[in-house]
Amino acid sequence: MKVFWASIEYKYNGNPMKGGFVYVFVKANSETDAYERITxxxxxxxxxxxxxxxxxxxxxxxxxxxxxxxxxYMDIYNSASISNSCVFDTFYAYEHE
Structure with missing residues (x-):
């Protein structure tokens, strides 16, 4: 398995005016597998x-x-390489006006 990473902009369910971005690392067999795990x-x-x-x-x-x-980021990579879950960096939040 490989470790994939993604940069994701997200919104809070129920409040589309609030959201943010985060890097996420995940161990997966392919980009498709990584995408499914992340979603x-x-x-x-x-x-x-x-x-x-x-x-x-x-x-x-x-x-x-x-x-x-x-x-x-190598620490996050290493954590993801031994985990079956997504490993997130800091969640940065913002609010649209």
């Missing part, structure tokens, strides 16, 4: 997906802006 997890969280900005296999050699960011 199921969002349904369980009572969130709806507005936009999937990208969904792709995570490249472990990705360099971020700092060593601490690179370590942070």
């Amino acid at each position: 199921s997890e969002f349904q369980n969280l009572k969130l709806s997906i507005s936009v999937i900005e990208f969904l792709t296999q995570y490249d472990k050699s990705t360099k971020w802006n700092s060593a601490s960011e690179t370590k942070h």
Whole structure:
């Protein structure tokens, strides 16, 4: 299995004016499998997906802006590689006016 990651914009079910974005990592056999796991997890969280900005296999050699960011995302990658669930980064929320 591979670890995929996605950048997702979401909305709260029942309140389309509130939403946010989050990175999510998931172990899956394919992009289709990853998509199904992610959408199921969002349904369980009572969130709806507005936009999937990208969904792709995570490249472990990705360099971020700092060593601490690179370590942070590798830690999430490593957690996802041993989990059967989605592993989320920080949820960032916003409200439309």
